[in-house]
Amino acid sequence: MNYISIKEINSLSKWVKQAIKIKKNPLKNQSLGKNKTLGMLFFNPSLRTRLSTQKAAMNLGMNVMVMNFTNEGWTLEFEDGAVMNSGASEHIKEAAEVVSQYCDIIAIRAFAGLVDKEKDYQETVISGFLKYATVPIVNMESAIRHPLQSLADAITMEEFKPRHKNKPKVVLSWAPHPKALPQAVANSFVEMMQMQKDMDFVITHPEGYELSPEITQDCKIEYDQNKAFENADFVYVKNWSNFNDYGKVTNSDPNWTVTAEKMALTNNGKFMHCLPVRRNVIVSDEVLDGENSIVIEQANNRTYSAQLVLQKILKKI
Amino acid sequence: MNYISIKEINSLSKWVKQAIKIKKNPLKNQSLGKNKTLGMLFFNPSLRTRLSTQKAAMNLGMNVMVMNFTNEGWTLEFEDGAVMNSGASEHIKEAAEVVSQYCDIIAIRAFAGLVDKEKDYQETVISGFLKYATVPIVNMESAIRHPLQSLADAITMEEFKPRHKNKPKVVLSWAPHPKALPQAVANSFVEMMQMQKDMDFVITHPEGYELSPEITQDCKIEYDQNKAFENADFVYVKNWSNFNDYGKVTNSDPNWTVTAEKMALTNNGKFMHCLPVRRNVIVSDEVLDGENSIVIEQANNRTYSAQLVLQKILKKI
């Protein structure tokens, strides 16, 4: 069993319930991971993912080896048949096969390069590990997906959803950001929402900022942010760089910043963000520090999201 | 309970005794830290602090997560109300609140920038964590303090003090160094000496190299190094950059280097330094390698200083 995309989840509601159970007693399965080793390979920076995944593994009694691949290891070649006479010292084939011999589970973080859309959307790095590794692979944010985050988001929504409403309304809203960011968090959030029964979902962003149609499929898109926010129970905010004009920042309109005025349009909606968040660019201090902000709880649930995934994998190996 | 400054210590003599007891049986409290996690966040290089604090935590049975924040995480913003549209990706508020959810204790190393005196002396980084974290904070050397070092120094002096002398004499001596260094070690040493009963204390440095008067208060200052060394039982040597002409190296007089001739003025005095030390600049090989040098023992006591602090915190959480 791998955990590459939120689509690995057979029943989202079941997984969410299991994660909430783990949260109540996180040390219950401490013998499950005994003498099992998690290798965490980072090709990019990480705070929450790094610490929460490590914490989850330790809760399960696992050994953890953390490696910043880019500066602690060798430059990898991903192309088959390459004549490796320039930069890369090691082919993904050997790297993945070798690491598989030292670890029972390999977790990988490898962001989008945001230059070559096709390469990013083929998930070159994580697909390479998936192809050649002989142990389960966990995605700690790949070029186009961040399924540990989205599972934590689902857990958090379950905890905070209004109890007496049939179909909570969830908005995914783009917001401005000075630097080009990957679409991974948004993509996985969309894929997770497609698995939610009994929720209304709408995506809002400036025209031209459409996510991949293969991801959004028939999701509702509303270009008027105010209209999208109306009566929302959850507002999930995230910047992403342009998918069509790939990896570019083509809009930085401060009118898209999430403010108290905008949150006032919602149904006392909760504010969500995966963090790190740029204050007063993505969202005003007032909203982020307000009582409806649940970003810290979201981050906390990263531990239980990771722990559930590791636990499921451990039970199968 | 936090450990930000040596002033957190209610009774220095009691703490020193407790640390020496730990040193005799360091694994005695191995169940105390079980399933507790220490997060060690480094904004700067570290050898002794990194390894001794980790060792102390492991002696207590804790899990440890080490993170080099600067290159493994995100650039932090410390100013409240900042519009985060330039370098920093994450505000200290979220960072501290989030990490608090994964760790039971957070230890932080964040040196002085030596550019903005006010900012350094406000302890921007560690104060930020202190303000927003929801778990105890341990100072692994902040902009202006290094209290784990000073506690280790106190332990070492207790072990090596002359047994038949009423009031040992302790000298803190400045010595030259090619690069600008923080005042943290000197500051905390001074603060620790102010808590010592039954010790004579004198600070010696070139004129103009006065430490912050808020730190030194009514400590005796002697500008003649030779005179200061007379009859000393401990000579604690350390360079610091200018406090008044802030962060500058305004003196590199080799006459301040500690040599055998100078040590001959002392009462068979012990040579102390926190390490790393530049040989034949701060101190001559002869002195550092001599039998009165106790720098290695000092470094060893870093483990027990850290272990005592962690142990006290663990007992309160």
Next chain:
Amino acid sequence: MNYISIKEINSLSKWVKQAIKIKKNPLKNQSLGKNKTLGMLFFNPSLRTRLSTQKAAMNLGMNVMVMNFTNEGWTLEFEDGAVMNSGASEHIKEAAEVVSQYCDIIAIRAFAGLVDKEKDYQETVISGFLKYATVPIVNMESAIRHPLQSLADAITMEEFKPRHKNKPKVVLSWAPHPKALPQAVANSFVEMMQMQKDMDFVITHPEGYELSPEITQDCKIEYDQNKAFENADFVYVKNWSNFNDYGKVTNSDPNWTVTAEKMALTNNGKFMHCLPVRRNVIVSDEVLDGENSIVIEQANNRTYSAQLVLQKILKKI
């Protein structure tokens, strides 16, 4: 007991047998390393060594502290009597003595600089630790030796050697590489082969690429690669930079790349390489991916090579 060179091994055949025994039940000695700490200090990148040595230590129940010395610690001075007023902040003497107080075993990786032959062949870094440390030292690849690799190679050859042949033939073949590489792996392999009874050994490389004569001694050298490969049971391939024209790449002849045609000259020979390997420069994909390639098994044996060494040291401390 240290493990600096393959020459520390009193009986290679015995050690190989012991390692194979460990491989069958790697967790058998899990109490041996309890409350013992391995400090792993890296001055250079590492994938296999980093993870396999850590895994070996964890199999023995040890605590592990990993430190990338170059960017996490201080720049070291190795010269005795140096006036340390320029780059280096800490002398190897203090560093080694201090780390010895926090660790029960210190493992070090420090590559050749490939600029100063004498300095490299004096093993400045690891010799400095050896001189001043007060605990056992393990070589995780030094300037001129990589004995954990060579022990793993010996284990692998034992597992794959032809059962009905009296004296298997082993070839160490140079192959081209775009960048200058150390001679460490080749040197230690040669030293290991000199300890093999009942194996025929030949080294092949272009003229002028002779390894140190103090290492190769009376080993057979064959400048015709094809001739060397004839009837070989193992072909161990590795690039090294020029020893005479020190650290230079004076040959990049693609005719030395190991291909299927060349392997056809062997006695159904196994292909070995320490990894990382540059595909289609050192060796063709066809050979590396072929069924006679045992590079992944070699890498797997790194765990048991390290575990045997740690186990032997632990039994003596």
